[in-house]
Amino acid sequence: MGYIKTSGIVIKEVNTGEADKIITVLTRGMGKVTCYAKSARRPKSNLIAGAQLLCYSDYVLFKGREMYSINSCDVIESFYEIRNDIVRLTYAAHLVDLINDVMQENQPSFKVLQLFLNTLHMLAKTDKSPELLTRIFELRLLSILGYAPYVRGCMNCGKEELQGMSFSYKKCGFLCEHCIIQDEFAYELSTAAAMAMNHIVHARLQDLFSFNVSENVLGELEKLLRRYLRDRLEKDYTKLDFLKMIK
Ligand SMILES: [Zn+2]
Missing domain, CATH: 1.20.1440.120 (Recombination protein O, C-terminal domain)
Structure with missing residues (x-):
């Protein structure tokens, strides 16, 4: 119980409440994890970057009764080059669809995460x-x-x-x-x-x-x-x- 540290990449984001988000993170060791990101849509929130689609971060999560909530996050790679290019973004959206469909919660995910990060890196930083x-x-x-x-x-x-x-x-x-x-x-x-x-x-x-x-x-x-x-x-x-x- 309590706090868990993990790294992972956001593969789904849904707005909820006035300024919150529910995000799905593909983590290193816990498969897909659904997290509540409180106030993540407020301009001054420290979760604003780390709760964005395709952002890869170190997270500190708190295990609540129904789902995890993000306590803090530290962005490692935001892949902004992909987000700013409609063609690259469309390819990335297809990859994200596949990952969302094939990965489950608590499924070992290290190899898939590694493949996904390598592919995004090539998509973002190379021709x-x-x-x-x-x-x-x-x-x-x-x-x-x-x-x-x-x-x-x-x-x-x-x-x-x-x-x-x-x-x-x-x-x-x-x-x-x-x-x-x-x-x-x-x-x-x-x-x-x-x-x-x-x-x-x-x-x-x-x-x-x-x-x-x-x-x-x-x-x-x-x-x-x-x-x-x-x-x-x-x-x-x-x-x-x-x-x-x-x-
Ligand atoms: Zn033959």
Whole structure:
């Protein structure tokens, strides 16, 4: 009981009362935590920054009867570059949707938090294609959650060269040109797309973002991951369609 110290990032904010907020924080060790941020909308509040969407902070929380309340917070990174750019913000909103859907309270969350912070850092501070960053995040997130597809080679015969692979949604992995008869609906991939997927699932975190792909390959990954997300999470994520309208 009493006070708890934790760091985390705000993944949802809802205004309540006259000047308060209820925020959801993805924390290092406690999964998603819902917190009351009293007076966080008052201009002089010391919670004004730390109770904003995408703000990463050290928090001191007080465990109340119904929910935690924020006693104090110390902003570590506000990702203001994302908030000031409609395109980056839309991509970040999609990532936030995914996190809100897949994470629960009291679920170990360190790896997801780490992936999320790294992706936001790349989105905010570099020129790396937001589309590619999003695809990396999506596939790696599903992998962390236990939905990693088999992408080291053909899942049927074990062929390791990533040439001529197709992705089987049904079997959740690659099939080579000989084994594709096992799933006539498998999606044929370029070698570069197959290699990108293998990298995203298996690379060490520090190497995760260090590759690039062509526009065509990005298109393949988008098509594949949209369906894969829909199959695994039973929801169609449409927020990014907005960007196609303003392109
Ligand atoms: Zn095969």
